Amino acid sequence: MTTTGRSVVAGAFTVDSSVFRHLSMACVVSMPPDSMSVNIDIHRIRGVFVERIEVAVIGGGQAGLATAHALIQQGLRPVVLEASDRPAGSWPRYYDSLTLFSPAPYSSLPGLPFEGDPERYPHRDEVVAYLTRYAGRLDAEVRTGTHAATVDSNADARGKGFTVSLTGGEQLSARAVVAASGTFGHPHLPALPGMDRFEGTALHAADYRSPEQFTGRRVVVVGAGNSAVQIAVELAGVSTVSLTSRQPARFAPQRILGRDMHFWLVHFGVDAAPIGRFLRTPPTQPVFDLGRYRTAIRSGAPDWRPLFNRLDGRKVTWSDGVTEEVDAIVPATGYRPNLPYLERLSVMGDHGRPQHREGISLAHDRLAFVGLEGQRSLSSNSLRGVAATPGG
Numbered sequence: 001m002t003t004t005g006r007s008v009v010a011g012a013f014t015v016d017s018s019v020f021r022h023l024s025m026a027c028v029v030s031m032p033p034d035s036m037s038v039n040i041d042i043h044r045i046r047g048v049f050v051e052r053i054e055v056a057v058i059g060g061g062q063a064g065l066a067t068a069h070a071l072i073q074q075g076l077r078p079v080v081l082e083a084s085d086r087p088a089g090s091w092p093r094y095y096d097s098l099t100l101f102s103p104a105p106y107s108s109l110p111g112l113p114f115e116g117d118p119e120r121y122p123h124r125d126e127v128v129a130y131l132t133r134y135a136g137r138l139d140a141e142v143r144t145g146t147h148a149a150t151v152d153s154n155a156d157a158r159g160k161g162f163t164v165s166l167t168g169g170e171q172l173s174a175r176a177v178v179a180a181s182g183t184f185g186h187p188h189l190p191a192l193p194g195m196d197r198f199e200g201t202a203l204h205a206a207d208y209r210s211p212e213q214f215t216g217r218r219v220v221v222v223g224a225g226n227s228a229v230q231i232a233v234e235l236a237g238v239s240t241v242s243l244t245s246r247q248p249a250r251f252a253p254q255r256i257l258g259r260d261m262h263f264w265l266v267h268f269g270v271d272a273a274p275i276g277r278f279l280r281t282p283p284t285q286p287v288f289d290l291g292r293y294r295t296a297i298r299s300g301a302p303d304w305r306p307l308f309n310r311l312d313g314r315k316v317t318w319s320d321g322v323t324e325e326v327d328a329i330v331p332a333t334g335y336r337p338n339l340p341y342l343e344r345l346s347v348m349g350d351h352g353r354p355q356h357r358e359g360i361s362l363a364h365d366r367l368a369f370v371g372l373e374g375q376r377s378l379s380s381n382s383l384r385g386v387a388a389t390p391g392g
């Protein structure tokens with residue numbers, strides 16, 4: 001069972017990945033033979049208690065849990081640090097109506113199938129329960145309520161490594177660190193003309209849960225991805241909604257020839273093709289649709305419009321010059337890697353994304369990333385992708 005504090009539990013899984021082989025080599029090479037059998041090793045350095053561990057995995061969501069599983073397969077003893085009170089990633093904080101766009105069999109992590117009708121699209125709460133169960137079966141320590149504030153590189157008698165400082169003052173000395181902290185903690189808000197002067201309600205999709213607070217209001221949803229379309233259609237049930245973006249949303253049929261599209265993506269190898277290294281920025285994902293969303297937009301609830309020219313007070317001026325008052329703006333404009341704790345390691349490149357090769361930091365060869373968008377393949381940041389190729 002995995003709970004607040006420390007616990008160790010048994011499980012058996014099989015995964016392979018170059019990231020974890022690499023970390024395994026790096027750790028073993030620097031490890032004195034007598035420390036092989038020591039799991040928790042606490043020292044006092046300059047008055048601060050420092051616990052020595054092999055690998056710190058920062059983030060207890062699907063990426064961190066799949067990472068822990070893969071590291072165990074490599075013979076390492078990871079410690080998963082999760083800031084929130086349960087090891088279910090950001091899923092508990094996603095909006096209430098959310099169902100997966102990937103059917104159950106395409107939403108499993110290694111070693112634990114997502115049960116039930118293989119044709120169904122599980123609800124958010126099922127994912128929370130599934131990940132919590134998965135964490136409970138891992139033969140790894142998962143420490144909830146444990147926030148990594150900073151990571152610094154260090155060198156001690158064991159060789160190169162990192163000091164992970166926790167909010168609360170404790171420190172961990174780790175031979176390797178895996179950053180698996182997702183993106184949800186770092187909502188992206190592009191420059192929208194006049195957004196700083198908007199006097200109505202502004203709520204990023206990261207903070208949206210359900211439509212009630214918008215009942216009877218005039219709402220503008222900004223974005224063209226899955227969240228933007230899903231939230232706009234949901235809000236249109238209770239309010240007057242416009243969906244707006246620079247380019248209209250691109251739709252992909254959820255089912256083709258009687259099969260969910262994930263069947264075809266896997267069948268033709270598109271899902272796991274290692275094209276990440278050729279992508280400068282990840283491509284925009286299409287909106288998966290059984291037909292409901294396109295029908296709603298065609299019917300005008302919500303309508304789609306090119307991005308507005310400006311906001312001022314409560315007024316929005318559309319691209320055709322028409323001006324009207326609106327009550328709320330909901331930017332559903334995506335996320336960026338949530339890595340503030342790595343600031344001192346200078347690992348970031350352009351566009352708020354870390355520089356890496358196949359998941360290994362270019363600046364520190366014992367620092368790895370898992371679950372970045374487009375890291376290794378188009379599915380690296382999805383449940384099925386992190387499961388198929390936990391190296392990313």
Ligand SMILES: Cc1cc2nc3c(=O)[nH]c(=O)nc-3n(C[C@H](O)[C@H](O)[C@H](O)COP(=O)(O)OP(=O)(O)OC[C@H]3O[C@@H](n4cnc5c(N)ncnc54)[C@H](O)[C@@H]3O)c2cc1C
Pocket residue numbers: 058059060061062063064081082083084088089090091094095098099100101102107146147148149180181182183184185227338341370371381382383384
């Ligand atoms: C609205 C939405 C819908 C999605 N739908 C699907 C879908 O249908 N199918 C699919 O496969 N994918 C989907 N995704 C994409 C992806 O699967 C999820 O975003 C998933 O939550 C990513 O998992 P993760 O483990 O990388 O990150 P997260 O789930 O964000 O987990 C990261 C964890 O790290 C913790 N953390 C962060 N910083 C620290 C720190 N400094 N110290 C300690 N802990 C820290 C956080 O508390 C969090 O628990 C969706 C994403 C969104 C936003």
